[in-house]
Each structure stands twice: as structure tokens, then as C-alpha cells.
Amino acid sequence: MKFLPLIWANLRRKKLRTLLTLLSILVAFLLFGYLCAIKQALNAGVSIAGADRLVVRHKVSLIQSLPETYKARMEKIPGIALATHLTWFGGIYQDPRNFFAQMPVVPEEFLAMYPEFILSPEAKKRWLETRTGAIVGRKSAERFGWKVGDRVPIRSTIWARKGGSHVWEFDIAGIFDGREKAVDTTPLYFRHDYFEEGRAFGSGQVGWYLIRVKDPAQSAEIAGKVDEEFANSPAETKTETEGAFVQAFAKQVGDIALITAAILGAVFFTILLVAGNTMTQSVRERTGELGALKAIGFTNRRVLALVLAESCLLAGLGGALGLGLATVLISRGDPTGSLLPTFHLPARDLLTGCVFVLGLGLATGALPALQAMRVSVADALRRM
């Protein structure tokens, strides 16, 4: 600690240069935070996907529906504990910009399938007792100002009602939360029997199935058996783990991990050059002073440590400001409104950011620190 004033004073030597370097590091780590949050949002489903859950969809595409009768046949396959179905509703609340997911489900099966949703017993009871009842995630409830007991009209872009109207009304029976931060709390789930009774077409058809296997180790084998069961039928299936399904869905946008890594790689490489150049210049300018320090008894190792501490302090300040700002801005929520429902900066990525900060400090300081350590006292004093 007693060397801190010396390290700090060296950083203040060229204030503008230090400030610009600091800002460039800040921007890099702000970007890092945002990219991590975007990656997290796009891959959120993968991280919380149950290892024991499989998704069964139409072999051709997710848009093609499957018969509701498949459920009973699936449940007969050994190793399957539970099967339930969901269907894409494609609804809009008031304004097309208010996009969020809604799906008809069989409530008891659905809640058994998704233990990561927290719903009070009273809400569950209300939902089961109300045919038009729906449960909505906390984020959407807060976004639209919905309360339990509210009746909300949602216009489906796909499903017309008998009579021609596309507007469906739901009674909010409960608001659910997620057990983890990564759980998406934007969708609205309503009862399949209400949907089935009211829709003008597609009766007896559902969007896709979720099945729970008894032993996750047998997932691949059971997936094969499911697809075999419906082979050569008008609606052949493709079964995969929920994680693989969500990942494939996210990859429609692109290989998120690769894109993130490529952008961050470019950013950090540039920052490495910028901060490294600052440190190298700064050390070269004071070779004579380093000579004076060595003359009065500073060892080579201490000089090396001083330069490294200086570069780490610079990276640390910029990184802390960048990550701090990213945390604050990201905590304000999804910047797109609804496209990134689980937009947040996970603690794991924050920790990775801290490791990057330290790495950046050491990497940018290594070369000038070695130069400072190696310069002989007599040579250095001549350069004063």
C-alpha cells in the first residue's frame, strides 16, 4: 500500500493519455458486459433446459403441427414418465410491438413438467378452476400492469375463434416467477381446453410435445424410440433434448458463442495494443527515473512489480468502471423491449470479466515491466 502514491502519481503523469486509455478499456468492458448479457439471453433456455426433458416436433418443421393423440402413444413407450404438449399462439396485446410468447397448455401436466416456475397454490387452484384462466410471468405482468383477476384481450395472428374473431380473452389467475434468473418470466400460458373449444380450425392438433424421461442417460435411446413410433406416419417426428432444441432455435440467429467470441477477441486485441502502447511509452519516457529508483535501492523485481501494478491499476480502473456501468445499464432490463426476455449479466460472466481485467493488466504491463527490470542502472541514469 505504501507504494500506491508512487503508482498513482505515475498514472497521472500524462492525464489525457491515461484518461483516453481508461475510456477505451471502459468501453471494451461495457461491450463485454452487453455481449455476455445478449449471449445469456439468447442461450437462456439452454442453461436451464432440463437434462431429462425431450422436445418432440414435426420432422419437417416446428410450424407443422402434430396430432394430440400422439400423447397417449408416447406415454406407452418405456422410460417416459410424462408427456405434455404446447402450441404457439402468436398473440399481440394492444400493439404489435408488444411481442411476447403465449401458449395453450394442460395446466397440471405443464406445471409438473416445469418445476422451475414458481406459482402459489392459490394461483394454481384458480387456474384449474377457471376455464379462461391464464398464468403470466412476472416480467410481462409488470410490463403491462396486469394483476390477478384482470381480464386481458389478446389478438392472435394465427388462431381465429369460431365466429371469426381473432381476439381471445383471458382471466389472469396467477403470476409466476422463475427459480433462477435465467428462467424466462415473460410468457403467458393458458388452458388448452379453452383453446381447443374456441378455435375455428386445427382441432386435435398441437404444436409440439415435451416429454420427461425417467433416466436422462437413456435420452438418446428414448428419442430414437419416439421417432420410430411415428415413422411412416403423416406426421413423422424429430425428437431431441430440450437443450439441443433451444440451442438450434438460438442458432437461427447465428452461432452466438462464435459471434460473441469474435467481437470480444477483436475488441480485446485492440485494447491490448492501446493499453500496451500507453504503458510502453510511459515506461520509456521515465527510464532515467527508473534508474534513480534502482540507484537508491529499488531491486529489479520491485521495479517490475511497480510497472505491473501500474498497468493492473489502469486496467482495473477501466475494467471496474466498464463492468460497473454495464451492470447498472443491464439491470435496467431488456433494451429491445421483449426480444431478450432473460437479459441480465450473470455473476459467472462478471467474474470472467474480472479475470480478463487482471489478464489485460498483466499482459499490457509485461513487456514494459521486463524492459524496466532489465535496464542497467548506469544506462538508465544516462537517459535522465
Add this chain to the structure above:
Amino acid sequence: MSEQSSGASDAFLVRMDGVEKVYRRGSGEVHVLADLKLEVRQGEFLALMGPSGSGKSTLLNLIGGLDRPTKGSVAVGSQRIEQLTDHKLAAWRARHVGFVFQLYNLLPVLTAERNVELPLLLTNLSKAERRKHVATALSMVGLTHRTRHYPPQLSGGEQQRVGIARAIVTDPTLLLCDEPTGDLDRRSGDEILNLLQGLNREQGKTIVMVTHDPHASARATRTVYLDKGQLSNEPIT
């Protein structure tokens, strides 16, 4: 050799024997010092004179452990410093030697008191103790009113006084001064020489001072002359 009365004892603080210093420049070699012998008594104020390039600074660097001889031995007190590792040599310098440079070599980003404190950062002294030592050193050089000033805000003479305060703050046995008045006007130079003379006479500091200036060397208790790598007791004509 010109000698004045001094408080020097019979004990030698510095002993250099058979010292050679050769620099390699490309494929050639430059012999700076050859078979040099020098002894400096405890409490002596020795002036080292000679023309430019005669090896005065090299000799001073060897005494202070800033450089190593190609051949020969350098002993300060009971320590053969040419045998020490770089790490031990740095620690030895911190404990036993104070350096005063021609261009002061102060850190411009630190105040006068922070500059003086630098050698104390290598000790185990507490912050309060360090402050006390710094205040003492600065009062000895008459700069108590300029402690919070940065070097660029001080005159040359004041900067050199800060340099001297930094050199004496750890109470070293030996003070090595490389042209301490070389960058100062006559009046400031005299003040610095008075200060050095006082440190020698009143504090008993052993001082080796490199200088071009006969006026400065006249303050020393003994003067030796260096030319073509050899020491002489008489001025070079």
C-alpha cells in the same frame, strides 16, 4: 594530492584494488579504468576530478554498486560489493549509500517530501516514522517551506537540496555525488557545497564527489585526478 584538515579517521571505508573496467562497443573494447587502486578513509570528503570521458562517473558507479568492475575488488566497509548479486547489491545500496546526481534525478510527479520519502519505502518504518525522517532531512537542507512543491516548481538549487535530502534520509555511511553543482549557478552551487561540507564535518559523512570545478574540489579534504583510467595525486596538465 591536495589535502585539508578533516575529521577523517585512519580506517578505510572504500578500498578499490586492481580495478579494471572494460566496455564492449560493437566488436571493439573500451578500457575505461586500468589496474586502479583507491582508498577512501571514513569521514573523508574526496573530490574526484578529470577531463570528460576519463571514467570519473564509472569509478563513482563502481563505488556505489551501480556497475561492476571487469576485474579487481571493490570493498565498502567490510563488504566486497562486486561479489553481491543484483538483488543484494540493491538492498546494500539502500542501506549504505546516498546518491546525489548532477541533474537531481527527482521524480517530477512526486512532491519534494514524497521524493525524499522514496528510499524509506524500502524500510520497515511506519508512515509516521517515515514522515519524521523526511521532515528532519528536509530541515537539514533548509527546505521545510517547500515540502509540498513538485520539482518543476523548484529552482535548480532547491531541487538539488531535495536530492541531497533524499540521499541522507536513510542516514547512509557514504555519499556519492556526481557533479552536484554542475547544473547550478555559482551561488546555488556554493550553497550545495556548504551543505555537503557541513554533512562531512558535522555529521561525519564520507563523501566522494565527482567534479570538473576546481572551486568545488577546493571544499573537499582531498582531491584525486583521473585520466586515461589511472588515478593521480597531481592535476593533469
